[in-house]
Every structure is written in C-alpha cells, then in structure tokens.
Amino acid sequence: MYAMTHGSQLALNVLDPTSLLSSFGALGILVVLFAETGLLVGFFLPGDSLLFTAGLFTTTSATATVHLNLGWVLAAAGAGALLGAQTGYLLGRRGGPALLNRTGNPKLRQAVERSSEMLEKYGYGKAIVLARFIPLVRTVLNPMAGALGVPVRAFTGWQIVGGLAWSLGVTLAGHALGSSIPNIDHYLLPIIALLVVLSLIPIALEIRKARRTAATAESAPAPDRESSRP
Numbered sequence: 001m002y003a004m005t006h007g008s009q010l011a012l013n014v015l016d017p018t019s020l021l022s023s024f025g026a027l028g029i030l031v032v033l034f035a036e037t038g039l040l041v042g043f044f045l046p047g048d049s050l051l052f053t054a055g056l057f058t059t060t061s062a063t064a065t066v067h068l069n070l071g072w073v074l075a076a077a078g079a080g081a082l083l084g085a086q087t088g089y090l091l092g093r094r095g096g097p098a099l100l101n102r103t104g105n106p107k108l109r110q111a112v113e114r115s116s117e118m119l120e121k122y123g124y125g126k127a128i129v130l131a132r133f134i135p136l137v138r139t140v141l142n143p144m145a146g147a148l149g150v151p152v153r154a155f156t157g158w159q160i161v162g163g164l165a166w167s168l169g170v171t172l173a174g175h176a177l178g179s180s181i182p183n184i185d186h187y188l189l190p191i192i193a194l195l196v197v198l199s200l201i202p203i204a205l206e207i208r209k210a211r212r213t214a215a216t217a218e219s220a221p222a223p224d225r226e227s228s229r230p
Helices: 006-011 017-024 026-038 047-057 070-093 097-101 106-131 138-147 150-178 183-220
Strands: none
Touching: 017 026, 017 047, 026 047, 026 070, 026 138, 047 070, 047 150, 070 097, 070 138, 070 150, 097 138, 106 138, 106 150, 138 183
16 A cells, blocks of 8 residues: 655545556555445546556556555455445435436436436346446446345346456456556556546447437427327
C-alpha cells in the first residue's frame, strides 16, 4: 500500500487511474470497484481503465513511481467487484423500483432502460454476466435485479462468474501487455492515455444507442384513436 501525503491528497483525481493507484494502491481498486458496481453514485468511476492500468503497473520495475503486486491487485479487484454487485442487489431489493425511478441523471436513466432490455432479452444469467463489460449498465443492473426480484441464489452465482471474468480478465490483460513490452515504464503515459480514450468508446456507443431509441420512439406515428374505436 502507499502512504498518501498532503500533496498527493491535493493532486488526487478520482477519474485518473494513475492518480488513484499512486495514492491508494490496491486498496483504491477495491473501493472504486465497490462504488462503481454497488452504489449508483459511482457510475462515473473508471472501472475498466483502472483495472487495465493496475495490470500494467504490476509489470513496472520496483523503482518506478507506481509498482503494484499482482496478487494484491487481483484480490482487491475480485473483492471489490463481487462485494459491490451484491451490495447493489441488496439495495435494489430493499428500495424496490422506486430506488431507480428516483434517478435523475440522464445517463443513469438510459442505463436503467438498457438494463431492463438486457434482462428481458437475455434472461438473468447472460444479462448479469454481459452487464459487467458495459459501463453504466454494470452500475445499474445489480440494483435493478434486486428490485425486479431476481432470485438471490441465481443472481449471486451469475454475478460471481461475471465479476471474476471482468475484474480478473481485464487486470490480467493489462499485466500481459506490460509483460510483453520491454521497459514498459517508458511507455506508460501514452498507453494509459490511449486506454482512457478506448474506455470512453463503450459509453459513447451506449449514449448514442439510447438517443437513437428515444428519437425513434418520438418519431413513431401515434395510434389512430378514431380507427381503434369499435
């Protein structure tokens, strides 16, 4: 773990994976993943880019500015993803549909609609696993599953499968890339910058899809009341 100085507190940027990891180390991964997958207020946190960057930092030299232990990173990632999802599910069961209906953020409301579509189209298991790999949706689907009464045993089993596949898979992908590039310390900044850009693409695609769906619904002709009368 890393001791956080007063200067690093001032410089901390929760949207920057490097800043989070240099300040909090593996503990930051656990907290961020818990908030992103368990609390609706954590929808903006950088789960994908944080995991991949953490994987990269497990391959840096011991003298680098940030160097993480792979075992601790994997443990923190798995724990944060699993505990967060289960917490979100329990909050949804307790709060019910009203919990999600009170959401005023447009992006979260779009994610609610997307989550509902996935549950209806794919069923519990496939939707819960796939949601892990879709930003915003992985924040909303857990409480929605609880609010809709998905059986706790079914949710828990599938969220463990999806949570470990996502958190450990993305982390190990970063580790594999870092291990394959000699002197990875010299290329971290451009790699992380590219990673942040790529992590925004799924969010942009989800927003674009939601806007197209809304536009299609608005342009659809209203039913002819006269013709529908007996």
